[in-house]
Amino acid sequence: MATVHKINEDLVKERQKCTFNVQELTYLLDGGEEVTKERREFENILRNVKELQDEVPEVYLSHKERYENAVRKTCILQNVRNDFEKKREVLSPRNIFRAGYAVIKDVSPFFLHNGMFVPTIIGQGTPEQQAEWLPKAKAMAIIGTYAQTELGHGTFIRGLETTATYDAKTEEFILNSPKVTSYKWWPGGLGTTVNHCITVAQLYINGKKYGIHPFIVQIRDLETHKPLPGIKVGEIGPKMGFATANNGFLGFQNFRIPRKNMLMKNAQVLKDGTFVKGMNEKLTYGTMVMVRVNIVSDSAFHTAMAATIAVRYAAVRHQSQLKAKEPEVQIIDYLTQQHKLFIAIATSHAFSNTYTWLYQAYLKVVEDLGKQKQDHLPELHALSCCLKATSSRDAGVIVEQCRLACGGHGYMASSNLPIIYGYTTAAITYEGEHTVLLLQTARYLMKAWMSALEGKVLAPSVAYLVDWLKSDKQRWQNTPEVIVKGFQHVAAGKIKDAFDAIQKHVKAGKDYEDAWNLASVQLIKASEAHSRAILCDGYLRETVRTSSSVSPSLAKVLNHLVQLYIVYWTLETAGDLLVYSNIGKDDIAVLKEKYEELLALIRPNAVGLVDAFDISDEILQSTLGSYDGRVYERLMEEAMKSPLNKEPVNQSFHKYLKPFIKKAKL
Ligand SMILES: CCCCCCCCCCC/C=C/C(=O)SCCNC(=O)CCNC(=O)[C@H](O)C(C)(C)COP(=O)(O)OP(=O)(O)OC[C@H]1O[C@@H](n2cnc3c(N)ncnc32)[C@H](O)[C@@H]1OP(=O)(O)O
Numbered sequence: 214m215a216t217v218h219k220i221n222e223d224l225v226k227e228r229q230k231c232t233f234n235v236q237e238l239t240y241l242l243d244g245g246e247e248v249t250k251e252r253r254e255f256e257n258i259l260r261n262v263k264e265l266q267d268e269v270p271e272v273y274l275s276h277k278e279r280y281e282n283a284v285r286k287t288c289i290l291q292n293v294r295n296d297f298e299k300k301r302e303v304l305s306p307r308n309i310f311r312a313g314y315a316v317i318k319d320v321s322p323f324f325l326h327n328g329m330f331v332p333t334i335i336g337q338g339t340p341e342q343q344a345e346w347l348p349k350a351k352a353m354a355i356i357g358t359y360a361q362t363e364l365g366h367g368t369f370i371r372g373l374e375t376t377a378t379y380d381a382k383t384e385e386f387i388l389n390s391p392k393v394t395s396y397k398w399w400p401g402g403l404g405t406t407v408n409h410c411i412t413v414a415q416l417y418i419n420g421k422k423y424g425i426h427p428f429i430v431q432i433r434d435l436e437t438h439k440p441l442p443g444i445k446v447g448e449i450g451p452k453m454g455f456a457t458a459n460n461g462f463l464g465f466q467n468f469r470i471p472r473k474n475m476l477m478k479n480a481q482v483l484k485d486g487t488f489v490k491g492m493n494e495k496l497t498y499g500t501m502v503m504v505r506v507n508i509v510s511d512s513a514f515h516t517a518m519a520a521t522i523a524v525r526y527a528a529v530r531h532q533s534q535l536k537a538k539e540p541e542v543q544i545i546d547y548l549t550q551q552h553k554l555f556i557a558i559a560t561s562h563a564f565s566n567t568y569t570w571l572y573q574a575y576l577k578v579v580e581d582l583g584k585q586k587q588d589h590l591p592e593l594h595a596l597s598c599c600l601k602a603t604s605s606r607d608a609g610v611i612v613e614q615c616r617l618a619c620g621g622h623g624y625m626a627s628s629n630l631p632i633i634y635g636y637t638t639a640a641i642t643y644e645g646e647h648t649v650l651l652l653q654t655a656r657y658l659m660k661a662w663m664s665a666l667e668g669k670v671l672a673p674s675v676a677y678l679v680d681w682l683k684s685d686k687q688r689w690q691n692t693p694e695v696i697v698k699g700f701q702h703v704a705a706g707k708i709k710d711a712f713d714a715i716q717k718h719v720k721a722g723k724d725y726e727d728a729w730n731l732a733s734v735q736l737i738k739a740s741e742a743h744s745r746a747i748l749c750d751g752y753l754r755e756t757v758r759t760s761s762s763v764s765p766s767l768a769k770v771l772n773h774l775v776q777l778y779i780v781y782w783t784l785e786t787a788g789d790l791l792v793y794s795n796i797g798k799d800d801i802a803v804l805k806e807k808y809e810e811l812l813a814l815i816r817p818n819a820v821g822l823v824d825a826f827d828i829s830d831e832i833l834q835s836t837l838g839s840y841d842g843r844v845y846e847r848l849m850e851e852a853m854k855s856p857l858n859k860e861p862v863n864q865s866f867h868k869y870l871k872p873f874i875k876k877a878k879l
């Protein structure tokens with residue numbers, strides 16, 4: 214029987230102070246009581262699977278052992294999931310995603326199968342293609358990944374070099390990687406796990422190039438798992454994080470696949486080699502849009518994980534005295550600590566709220582595309598780019614801030630903060646590099662500005678540009694609504710400045726492309742300001758919307774959090790607001806006080822707020838952040854698992870140290 218430990222007394226007191234119902238907030242964050250129950254039930258089943266408990270912490274395993282252990286556990290997880298889903302409805306994707314952390318400390322080698330392979334078959338395949346591959350993929354009779362990036366090109370996908378040449382005689386495509394730079398590089402699970410992949414390649418028919426298209430390719434024998442003839446595949450080696458994601462490389466040499474393997478929901482190649490264009494060639498990029506939307510949700514979760522660890526630790530940790538002769542204080546009582554941590558909680562809420570509406574917008578576009586309507590696609594692309602970029606970047610900063618807030622112990626692998634950081638920082642690059650995505654949004658913003666100048670009606674997310682052009686800047690008030698308008702003014706001002714900068718360079722004789730490059734620092738700043746305005750506006754709206762359907766005590770806390778988020782960003786960007794809005798120095802001074810008041814208001818609820826994220830110890834996997842707060846005991850228990858502590862004297866003493874010391878004595 215597992216030993217039940219006493220909960221740390223500080224945490225007990227913190228939980229007694231909480232002014233709202235923690236469970237009510239958990240249900241709200243999960244999207245309903247039923248979702249929470251489903252999640253807890255599944256996590257509980259996993260908790261009791263003995264084979265999922267690691268005897269040796271993953272960190273002490275070799276690269277190879279770590280991978281093999283991850284595959285072993287991922288297979289068990291999949292089987293448990295299949296059994297669970299046989300009895301009930303299919304688990305929600307977010308619940309599956311969360312449960313994965315309880316099983317594998319790092320990233321699953323199946324991450325890309327569920328994250329991109331299956332969604333691409335759904336998003337890019339015809340009904341016939343879906344009927345052929347989806348049942349096998351969903352049952353994991355075939356395991357796949359998404360192989361787009363190459364050694365030479367990741368961002369500029371029109372420049373990909375893998376070729377798919379159509380041979381009308383045999384009705385096949387011939388895949389080739391002409392140069393070393395054409396090798397696929399990065400796809401998760403590709404190294405040694407998957408037997409299929411979606412390969413994105415340049416289509417050639419009768420010597421003519423038709424751009425990039427997705428192909429479903431079997432790369433390994435289903436029985437022996439050996440690479441098929443014409444396939445060169447392997448693992449790319451250790452990285453900063455993603456230790457068990459099994460990222461791989463892949464090259465093709467005259468590798469033939471049947472015509473039906475080109476995913477043809479959009480463009481098609483007919484038997485005789487006729488190319489039929491799709492409604493919009495950018496629909497080929499559809500899976501990336503979906504994943505960018507999901508990354509906003511991932512960012513919310515990673516921020517919640519880091520906040521949970523750091524807030525609980527800050528409640529348990531005592532260090533230094535505020536006043537002489539008084540006991541050492543809980544570090545959470547230092548205002549600077551609250552400044553580091555409470556924004557982490559609020560940020561997670563901001564991203565969850567943003568994901569809620571962004572995902573609805575995504576579903577609406579998918580529905581519209583089904584009816585051949587694509588009016589909202591450019592706006593969704595622009596939103597998903599800047600919100601992916603900003604949420605992953607902010608999450609990276611917040612996770613690092615939480616690590617710093619844990620002092621030296623935050624640097625321990627057993628705190629789990631390094632792994633969480635590895636995860637969040639990877640997301641800043643993958644699925645569209647940060648700057649590149651901000652520039653995609655900037656492209657949309659420049660067009661929107663032009664339309665605003667022409668008096669056209671704009672899409673809702675940029676409608677503030679028209680308001681800004683029409684009205685004088687509104688009189689400043691320190692209310693959340695007016696501050697959000699202030700963020701919109703900053704965004705509008707920066708968009709105008711970037712636009713004018715481009716025009717200035719063009720007037721001076723530059724090509725538009727060069728002018729764009731010369732203005733690109735301003736362009737990314739405009740895009741960032743737009744993201745912040747969208748995040749604050751959406752977070753405020755969602756909070757107002759939900760506040761009417763929750764208890765008054767919870768509504769009050771949610772209101773504190775959204776205000777904290779907005780005031781924090783006002784103070785962080787005060788310089789911009791002074792330039793572009795009517796805020797005055799005195800308003801900023803008042804907001805500084807307001808910020809301190811909000812920290813004080815949130816303080817009694819800090820532990821309750823992170824408890825409400827309801828991240829189980831198995832998922833958190835942190836010595837510093839466990840629910841019972843046994844920080845020091847756990848640190849010592851984990852240290853004792855070090856193989857170096859398994860013997861009183863390590864052999865290196867006899868081999869090297871002893872002779873070395875002896876020599877030094879002479
Ligand atoms: C809860 C569940 C959680 C699951 C989590 C799953 C996680 C999965 C893990 C993922 C691991 C990582 C995977 C990967 O990284 S896969 C590889 C990702 N690669 C990229 O993202 C590449 C980035 N590059 C691009 O997207 C394009 O090259 C780029 C957009 C930068 C440029 O493309 P292109 O050169 O073709 O286009 P232009 O810049 O010339 O623009 C032309 C117009 O096209 C519009 N456009 C561009 N992209 C899109 C799009 N996706 N949708 C709609 N429209 C698009 C663009 O706005 C231009 O329009 P205008 O001409 O009107 O301005």
Ligand SMILES: Cc1cc2nc3c(=O)[nH]c(=O)nc-3n(C[C@H](O)[C@H](O)[C@H](O)COP(=O)(O)OP(=O)(O)OC[C@H]3O[C@@H](n4cnc5c(N)ncnc54)[C@H](O)[C@@H]3O)c2cc1C
Pocket residue numbers: 325358359360361362365366367368369398399400401455460639642643644645646647648649652
């Ligand atoms: C952990 C991880 C997992 C991944 N998983 C997958 C996967 O499963 N499948 C897959 O296909 N890919 C995957 N990738 C690849 C990933 O999508 C690319 O690395 C990413 O899109 C960035 O492309 P790049 O590496 O070519 O960067 P580059 O484009 O070479 O970026 C280098 C620098 O150049 C700048 N730059 C590039 N273009 C421009 C521009 N137009 N304007 C201004 N600046 C520019 C960038 O801002 C950046 O600072 C993964 C990557 C990582 C790190």
